[in-house]
Amino acid sequence: MFLRKLVSVIGREKGFHSTKALLEAAIIDGNNIAKQIEKEVRTSVESWIKSGKRRPKLVAIIVGDDPASKVYVSRKVKVAKAVGIDAETITFDKSISQKHLLKAIENLNKDTSVDGILVQLPIPKSINEREICEAVTPAKDVDGFHSENMGKLSVDNDSIVPATALGVIELIQRTKVDTFGKNAVVIGRSKHVGLPIALLLHSDSKGVSGALDMTTTICHRHTPPEELKKFTRLADVVVAAAGVPGLVKKDMVKPGACVIDVGITRVDTESGQKLLGDVDYESVKEIAGHITPVPGGVGPMTVVMLMKNTLKAARKNQS
Template sequence: MVILDGKKLSNDIKNEITEVVSGMKDRGEKVPHLAAVLVGNDGASLTYVGSKVRACERIGFESTLIHLPETTTEEELLKQVRELNANDDIDGYIVQLPLPKQIDAQKVLMAVDPDKDVDGFHPTNFGKMSLEMETFVPATPAGIMEMLKRYKVDTQGKHVVVIGRSNIVGRPMSILLSKKGNPGNATVTLTHSRTQNLEEFTRSADIIVTALGVPEFLKASMIKDGAVIIDVGITRVVDEEATRGYVLKGDVDYDAVKEKASFITPVPGGVGPMTIAMLLSNTLLARKRRS
């Protein structure tokens, strides 16, 4: 069994980007500038955005954090988005989700300039991804594809089961794994909450990508020997014995499943770090496009 170490891989990618940025500085070129818009004080969002800012500092990017109050109106946020679209100094930016209930997230994401949409959520970029054109691929799916590539996990002709159909992970994963290439060229089954007899699909799968958000949902009895397991889920589970009062759990019953898997991602330290690495990679691509 091989642990797919996202923390190590993400550090490798950050080091590679650092070298590119160093070269840009030596040539007197503008370095990439990533902005993040955070509305409110959601704990997970604060942690995630903070890690993005620190990552930018480490690799030599410029970064801007725009922290707006929980009471921000939809029009106020849209005004901020328009300002970022018009700001030539900003190469790419993200609007951190979730947003407060008074704001229509889809309306806001639609307002983002596709050329600065380093999250890859705009329909223009999603459509280009579907057509296998160069574009900004959503960071989590992009990170998983990079992980499969660097660990030389063969996906050609394999049966992949994706659990979860969100536009952020599940749907893009199904598209990317079925595209031409390796990783790619897989036969993909996209499952969801209405799928009947889910275990029939997972037991026949060579590769399982689960993005459900249900702690330890995938049991050892649901997979076949030698399956590749990619766990995207991460949930805080109360644990009074833990220092922080909680532990982080993925969608996979890790201790049991790892005994049958050929490759598996841990939680934490698997897919999560790769997400930030690929966001940085998208920002570098945005800067190169604007050169």
């Protein structure tokens, strides 16, 4: 009671409208942080070009007509242009054979004017996704999905790291959340999202990847809900990457924890499409210390970290 009153007095002095607002989590503004990084990348690209190098070039491949893929790729192209990276989109019909797609990737691998190649996922079920990821030469694999890049990340060697994982770590670091020796839970174990996030949370901060030294638990679809709650309640950082709207509820979160919501699920509503995260945002923000919104959290970070990866690839390919 006394504490609440004290908080209320301090809150009024600091301009908060209510004690509730003061007690709520600080919102991690992914749009704002991504804008700052965008400026940093633009400056690096400019000095790269001033040093006499060729402008970096990114090629994005879309297979089929998935509307979400088109939105994601057009956002990537827009940000690429904003930071001074040349970007091109190649769209193939969903009926393209695996052989033809592999041939197109092979041509881009050989094209010396191209620094980065990404194949927007998902691709049609008729094509083997893993074989496509393996076809992009590791030096141009700006998504970091090739097993050579994933393997290097797991042994903490220099590699191209998947952009969403980089974005999550950057959000945590720029928010100055205390991570050394603390507990983290990643919900989701996919090879391109959950796993690389967990690798970066748990690895050595003195290593190449500049990771966070956290004691890290990976939970997945076979983690029973009661067990999931046990783990998340111990976590100082919870990263939700399951694609299950509202999975993380208030009673699953330790007071003051940092909650990063990677999940994006598109749902149709009467007023159009809406994006839902994996975190029950309204209730969890009452208990968390920091929280990312959806949209406006991890999403913009993924795009800008992809640009960082493209510049990194250009530095390697043009050296």
